[in-house]
Amino acid sequence: MSLNLVISHRGDFDGLASASLLIRRTLREGSPFILSLKNYEDVEKIIESRFLELENSTIMILDLPLRFGAEEEYEKLSILSRKNNKIIWIDHHPADEKEINTMRNVAEVYIDSSKPSATRMVYEYLELKGDKVASRIAEIADQIDSWNFSEEMSYSIMELVAFLKYLDNGHRLYPFLNSFVMYLAGLEGEFKLTEFYTKMIDEYRILKKKAIEIVRETFHLIAVGDYKIGVAWAPRILTGSIAGEYLLQQENLDYIIIVSENGGGSVRRGREDLDCRIIAEVFGGGGHPYASGMRLSEKPISRREYEYIARMIGTKLRDKFGGGSNE
Structure with missing residues (x-):
């Protein structure tokens, strides 16, 4: 089975945006893909057993610190590497040089803590400069992840993601977060939010005030x-x-x-x-x-x-x- 496996952080916009950029390119290529959203508490659960049968595929791990490459996970990645899978790890969290060198035995590793977001790194890695929507997504991710808001839209999207996470709590498939990634991946023409999402932001702000x-x-x-x-x-x-x-x-x-x-x-x-x-x-x-x-x-x-x-x-x-x- 050959496809693109996208494993990304579900805890904030940066992880969701990183995944959306890769899926945007995958959609253009007409290649099949699987999206798997993970959070920081999912240590040693990045590579699910169902993925170990993959061969001749591309596996991209995005916006997750290398500490997630714990011993058990490293062994799983080694198995996948031996099956002619291309493994790429992109992140902007600081990492120990020893961890980076160890992971490079089984994967291409791109770690740069000077970048404002992992989305920016994915945007540059995929060379998406001609994609205006992708450029906008990366710009918003930069603002949110570095907490440097130059426009109201970015702060609103951060609030939206907080609400989507809340709504997904307890659901193992994370339907709201997955849908938002697909929405970003499929946007054409210009970046904008639908009325559905703007109403969700309004609702969140009411609940936020009480919290x-x-x-x-x-x-x-x-x-x-x-x-x-x-x-x-x-x-x-x-x-x-x-x-x-x-x-x-x-x-x-x-x-x-x-x-x-x-x-x-x-x-x-x-x-x-x-x-x-x-x-x-x-x-x-x-x-x-x-x-x-x-x-x-x-x-x-x-x-x-x-x-x-x-x-x-x-x-x-x-x-x-x-x-x-x-x-």
Whole structure:
């Protein structure tokens, strides 16, 4: 069986947009494809057993950190490589040189943390300069992933993806996210959102306003060493980025940590001279200087359980950086 297997991050617009660009090209070629959306908690689940029968195919892994190439996954990729499959890994998260060199035994690896988005890297790799819609998708992905919004459209799309993720929660096929990737892949002429999607954004903003009130109510200030660090809990409908940015606008903080209902954690910074990775790494996470993440629990974290998690965060950070207390 020969086809194009697209494995991409489903957690934000960058992963969805990266997949859409590859599918755009695949549609032009008339080649069959499979889309498989994964998230950061899917470690050792990137290559599903049903894919191990592929031969003479192209497998592209997009916007997923190389740490996903854990030992079991590396073995699966090795099997696929021996079956004459072309494996390409494209990402803009920082990676260890040893990890990169190891993965290059079975795949073409393109890692560049200086790029604003993985979508930009895919756009350049596929040489899509003549595709105006693809160019627009990459431009929007750059703004969203680097949190550098120069237009309202980009922020609206970030909100839309947050709502689609929320609606897909608990559904193993992620119908809303998959449909959005296909929508982007099939756009022609100019980039635009349908009335269906614009209404969803309006609905999300109503729900978002209520959720932000909960974020405000759960806020704690932690004095850790020389840093002022905020911690708050966000219900599933809010991304860590949206909740964190709200609190950074309200409070004078060095860092904000958002504990998400889904068990994840997100770190944002209040000043450009700070590095979010030093906070995330305390909890086994990582990412970019301007935004990082980590997994705090393998299970969902309720608002009640959050109080325990907040104390644990404070304790670990003080052990690392010294002094202070929770307020």
